[in-house]
Amino acid sequence: MTGSDTTAYSTARTVEDFTRNLQAVNTRIGAALQRAGREPGEVRLLPVSKTVDEDRLRVAAAAGCTMFGENKVQEAMRKWRNLSDLDVEWSVIGHLQTNKAKDVAEFAAEFQALDNPRAAAALDRRLQALGRQLDVYVQVNTSGEESKYGLAPDDVIPFLKTLPAYTALRVRGLMTIAVFSTDPERVRPCFRLLRSLRDQARDLDLIGPGELSMGMSGDYELAIAEGSTCVRVGQAIFGARPTPDSQYWPGN
Numbered sequence: 001m002t003g004s005d006t007t008a009y010s011t012a013r014t015v016e017d018f019t020r021n022l023q024a025v026n027t028r029i030g031a032a033l034q035r036a037g038r039e040p041g042e043v044r045l046l047p048v049s050k051t052v053d054e055d056r057l058r059v060a061a062a063a064g065c066t067m068f069g070e071n072k073v074q075e076a077m078r079k080w081r082n083l084s085d086l087d088v089e090w091s092v093i094g095h096l097q098t099n100k101a102k103d104v105a106e107f108a109a110e111f112q113a114l115d116n117p118r119a120a121a122a123l124d125r126r127l128q129a130l131g132r133q134l135d136v137y138v139q140v141n142t143s144g145e146e147s148k149y150g151l152a153p154d155d156v157i158p159f160l161k162t163l164p165a166y167t168a169l170r171v172r173g174l175m176t177i178a179v180f181s182t183d184p185e186r187v188r189p190c191f192r193l194l195r196s197l198r199d200q201a202r203d204l205d206l207i208g209p210g211e212l213s214m215g216m217s218g219d220y221e222l223a224i225a226e227g228s229t230c231v232r233v234g235q236a237i238f239g240a241r242p243t244p245d246s247q248y249w250p251g252n
């Protein structure tokens, strides 16, 4: 399945449902790694739990999830509060408004959508005040679509050069959302572009371990073939989302 065809994703409700879905995704990750001649364990699976209610997140945690990716800061923070008895961490993977930097600094274990200088400065300031550091990924708009957040490819290296000044931000790598298409030959160039930017940044020693967060339910195997080290998978684990993604990516 590729792109936005989500009809096959049934809703996971029980521990058995989640265990089965996680196993299926992990098996496909393993097979994709093997086909690419890569080592097992080179890809981290980040379950994306946006729109999923807290009761079902408890079940997912019981099935072994230890980190959840959330797109909206307010929703993530509510879940973080209400599930504080669980041993789970929170990754913010959606656009950050500067006035929410304080919240992210407080509860997030990771922020994958850094894409502008104001957000970097605001996050760093809030983290310094709390005496914390935060793992961050720089989001790149690799599809050229107006509707997508992320830095233009040409702006990535200059932006990365400004980040060492923010000592509370630990730069881990790059993140992208590929074009939504059922045609792998339209999706692949997005992943290739992210990887080539990562390689350039690595040559300049700007990008820490140089992680590549790319690949979602519809395209994670392709992303792994192109070098992904973190796939963000929602619907293939939790089931189809009732809400259209236009709520998450303006203009879609």
Ligand SMILES: *Cc1c(COP(=O)(O)O)cnc(C)c1O
Pocket (backbone or CB within 6 Å): 048, 050, 071, 093, 094, 177, 216, 217, 218, 232, 233, 234, 235, 236, 248
């Ligand atoms: C929703 C979302 C995902 C997961 O998409 P699925 O189709 O549910 O796998 C991945 N990354 C980001 C940034 C998202 O907002």
